[in-house]
Amino acid sequence: MTTLFISDLHLDAERPQTTALFLEFLQREAMTADALYIIGDLFEAWVGDDDPSELATEVAQGLRAVSTAGVPVFFIRGNRDFLLREDYARRCGMRILPDPSVIDLYGKPVLVLHGDLLCTSDVAYQAFRAQTRNPAWQEQMLSQPLAVRIGFAKQARAASAAHQGGMKDGDRAQYETLTDVTPEEVESTFVRYGVDTMIHGHTHRPAVHELQIEGRTCRRIVLGDWYEQGSVLRVTAEGDDLQVLPLA
Numbered sequence: 001m002t003t004l005f006i007s008d009l010h011l012d013a014e015r016p017q018t019t020a021l022f023l024e025f026l027q028r029e030a031m032t033a034d035a036l037y038i039i040g041d042l043f044e045a046w047v048g049d050d051d052p053s054e055l056a057t058e059v060a061q062g063l064r065a066v067s068t069a070g071v072p073v074f075f076i077r078g079n080r081d082f083l084l085r086e087d088y089a090r091r092c093g094m095r096i097l098p099d100p101s102v103i104d105l106y107g108k109p110v111l112v113l114h115g116d117l118l119c120t121s122d123v124a125y126q127a128f129r130a131q132t133r134n135p136a137w138q139e140q141m142l143s144q145p146l147a148v149r150i151g152f153a154k155q156a157r158a159a160s161a162a163h164q165g166g167m168k169d170g171d172r173a174q175y176e177t178l179t180d181v182t183p184e185e186v187e188s189t190f191v192r193y194g195v196d197t198m199i200h201g202h203t204h205r206p207a208v209h210e211l212q213i214e215g216r217t218c219r220r221i222v223l224g225d226w227y228e229q230g231s232v233l234r235v236t237a238e239g240d241d242l243q244v245l246p247l248a
Contacts (some may be wrong), residue, residue: 003235008041018226041080076112205240
């Protein structure tokens with residue numbers, strides 16, 4: 001049996017091919033898994049559980065089918081869907097986990113997290129993260145009419161795209177470094193939680209990193225995004241395999 005880990009799907013109505021790939025993955029592979037972990041940014045943007053969009057309904061139905069088949073589905077909020085709450089999680093049949101969480105993976109403690117907490121060099125982003133995770137800020141945002149929240153999300157995405165699109169090569173290289181994990185934070189996180197394996201997404205840099213920390217060999221497994229393909233980590237009691245699924 002296999003436990004599956006995915007992140008950074010960034011599902012959006014404007015990218016139906018990614019949604020189709022995800023739903024096929026649920027129907028084909030997730031149905032027979034030991035468990036499915038979605039560790040952040042399932043959606044490109046999430047403005048509240050009261051969003052009646054067709055996309056939200058399709059995804060909920062697909063995940064509910066997996067849960068109904070007896071496969072536990074776990075979810076960690078990302079920087080795009082931090083407003084996803086228990087109402088939608090119940091529709092999906094999935095359980096929301098704290099970020100980070102230590103899970104038991106075939107008898108071994110493993111740390112799973114979205115990954116943005118590791119990017120401490122990006123001070124401006126960490127300030128934004130702290131603000132948007134504040135319960136008072138979230139309640140104020142969710143009290144706004146749905147149309148206002150949708151407009152806010154579109155405006156934020158457009159501003160981000162314009163910022164990145166206007167970068168020069170030197171600025172882009174600096175941005176890539178800034179938005180990656182901070183090595184010192186990775187090391188301190190391994191020490192803090194006392195684990196040998198960490199699984200995260202967020203950076204869109206799929207890889208398996210080995211490092212020595214306090215005399216221990218530790219591994220940091222980074223999941224890829226689903227903008228152009230699907231990235232899936234498959235873990236069994238014998239080992240793990242990080243793969244990319246090409247779009248059909």
